[in-house]
Amino acid sequence: DGGITQSPKYLFRKEGQNVTLSCEQNLNHDAMYWYRQDPGQGLRLIYYSQIVNDFQKGDIAEGYSVSREKKESFPLTVTSAQKNPTAFYLCASTKRDSTFTDTQYFGPGTRLTVL
């Protein structure tokens, strides 16, 4: 079955540590996205990539980094520079590089907690 997988489901991190969240898709989608969701709030865009080896900052990119070396993979690193990283992180993808008409499909999410 095609879909988006994220791992791990739950992640605990000590302050000052960098952690990497995995996102893999086998839908053959061109574009991939990372969102952050805080309790009771909507989704905020961190980074997005429309093509391999290229990505753009979203609305809240500070303290995060990404790479897009393969079409199916878009890992997100939460660095120690991110002041309040505890949140629910969602990865999504679309078939083409436009969200005007394409459906965004979401992965199951990773819940990150900083201890």
Place this chain on the structure above:
Amino acid sequence: QQPVQSPQAVILREGEDAVINCSSSKALYSVHWYRQKHGEAPVFLMILLKGGEQKGHDKISASFNEKKQQSSLYLTASQLSYSGTYFCGTAGGTSYGKLTFGQGTILTVHP
């Protein structure tokens, strides 16, 4: 700029109807609706394109008023499974490749 959803929360009994609105101050090309259960990923409901198109399936439908830059989601004869948080995501001319999501509307359906 983030679209504004109203109301923030709705409580219904099974069989009742609800309307959720999503308004933007920017010109929109499309509005995407999602439903999210607690701790899970958002699930796609439908996309509305500019032109005032109304779409729907089963007892959930939506409209897009281009003049008002507003979309409305209609849930009729609600079921327990409709409970969750509903989000609208908007895409406009200057946001190519990005969706901007509203803050969400919490819908609770009781037996």
